[in-house]
Amino acid sequence: xxxxxxxxxxxxxxxxxxxxxxxxxxxxxxxxxxxxxxxxxxxxxxxxxxxxxxxxxxxxxxxxxxxxxxxxxxxxxxxxxxxxxxxxxxxxxxxxxxxxxxxxxxxxxxxxxxxxxxxxxxxxxxxxxxxxxxxxxxxxxxxxxxxxxxxxxxxxxxxxxxxxxxxxxxxxxxxxxxxxxxxxxxxxxxxxxxxxxxxxxxxxxxxxxxxxxxxxxxxxxxxxxxxxxxxxxxxxxxxxxx
Ligand code: PGA
Numbered sequence: 001x002x003x004x005x006x007x008x009x010x011x012x013x014x015x016x017x018x019x020x021x022x023x024x025x026x027x028x029x030x031x032x033x034x035x036x037x038x039x040x041x042x043x044x045x046x047x048x049x050x051x052x053x054x055x056x057x058x059x060x061x062x063x064x065x066x067x068x069x070x071x072x073x074x075x076x077x078x079x080x081x082x083x084x085x086x087x088x089x090x091x092x093x094x095x096x097x098x099x100x101x102x103x104x105x106x107x108x109x110x111x112x113x114x115x116x117x118x119x120x121x122x123x124x125x126x127x128x129x130x131x132x133x134x135x136x137x138x139x140x141x142x143x144x145x146x147x148x149x150x151x152x153x154x155x156x157x158x159x160x161x162x163x164x165x166x167x168x169x170x171x172x173x174x175x176x177x178x179x180x181x182x183x184x185x186x187x188x189x190x191x192x193x194x195x196x197x198x199x200x201x202x203x204x205x206x207x208x209x210x211x212x213x214x215x216x217x218x219x220x221x222x223x224x225x226x227x228x229x230x231x232x233x234x235x236x237x238x239x240x241x242x
Contacts, residue, residue, distance in 0.1 A: 001223065002230045003210065005238050009198045012232045013042035016128070019194050019230065021050060023126045029060040033127030033187070034088075035138075036065065036080040038166050039196050040128060044088040051092045058094035062122060064115075065101040066129075066138035066187075069176040070152065073105045078168055102180040108152055112180055116150045119186050127190035131197045134158045135205040135218030139181035144219045148183030155179060162201075184222050193229045195220070203240040206233055210241060 006012050020043065023030050034040070050056050065080060074081035081101040089099050100118060103111045129137050134156060140148065141156045155177055164172040187193070197206050208218040210231065215221055223229045 001210065004230060004232045006232065006234055008234050009042060012196050012198050012234050013046060015232045016040075016043045016194050016196050017046040017050070019192075020047060020126065020128075021056060023192075024056060024058065024061060027125060028057065029062075030125045031062045031064070031122050033124040033182075033190055034063050034065050034084065035128045035130050036067070036083045037130045037163075039130035039198065041087060043128070043196070047088065048091040058092045061094055062098040063089075063094070063100060064119060064122065064124060064182075065099075067179050067181040068102040068104040070104045070108060070178040070180060071176050074101070074103075078174070079104065102150065102182075104176075104180055108180065112150050112152060115180070115182075116186070119150065119182065119189070124190040125192065127187060127193045129187070129193060129195040129220075129223075131195060131202055131205050131209065131220050132159055133162055133201045133205055135208055135220045137184070137187060137195070137220045137223070139179040140184055140187075140219040142217050142219065144184055144216055146188075146214075146216065146222050147185050149185050150180065150182050153179055153181050184219060188222065188226050190226075191228065193223060193226055194232065195223065195229065196232045197237040198234040200236040200239065202233075202237040206231070206237045207240040 004015050068080045072079035102115045139153050160175045164175050168174040209220040214224050
């Protein structure tokens with residue numbers, strides 16, 4: 001595991017941006033695994049600015065997102081499909097047909113089976129991850145098995161609370177209790193993985209990811225067995241490390 005410590009969120013985003021830009025320049029038909037939440041926002045801003053300023057093109061890029069809330073359709077402002085369109089896809093030259101976010105409405109079992117099949121057919125070159133304060137990656141909550149694939153998951157109360165703090169107008173009762181998430185096995189199948197973590201509330205999860213034992217109690221710890229993971233952390237997220 002390669003660990004990059006930086007001073008702050010902007011620097012962490014800039015480090016991740018370097019990796020993504022290099023991927024797209026060297027392999028214009030890359031398949032990217034993307035994430036939502038507060039962490040990737042600045043990285044997406046940098047990708048947009050770079051596209052607008054330098055013309056970096058996403059015309060041949062395909063994307064697959066980690067997860068989506070069950071019960072929210074893509075027009076809902078709190079859905080992850082909306083987040084991706086609003087924060088990235090609407091502002092670059094990507095073909096929307098090449099962007100994929102699991103659908104949280106309709107026939108959930110079919111949506112899940114279809115997503116797993118698409119991931120098999122489209123191996124991810126570079127996967128972006130955040131990390132939950134409880135060590136989740138995607139919505140793979142503590143207790144998730146290493147061989148899990150895309151499935152319907154129940155969100156832990158800590159995740160619901162975390163997400164209400166930044167989204168859903170602070171109203172925990174509005175946060176869906178279930179989601180569709182890529183599994184750990186889908187994530188580990190990516191050729192290269194970049195995880196960004198910033199802030200004090202990530203310090204314990206980062207300590208377990210880097211210094212702990214591989215265990216489903218901290219699903220992010222399963223990244224220890226992947227051959228090409230870069231973890232980018234700011235001072236606060238690094239503060240519990242030895
Ligand atoms: P955050 O979420 O980026 O909003 O902190 C990260 C995650 O839950 O994976």
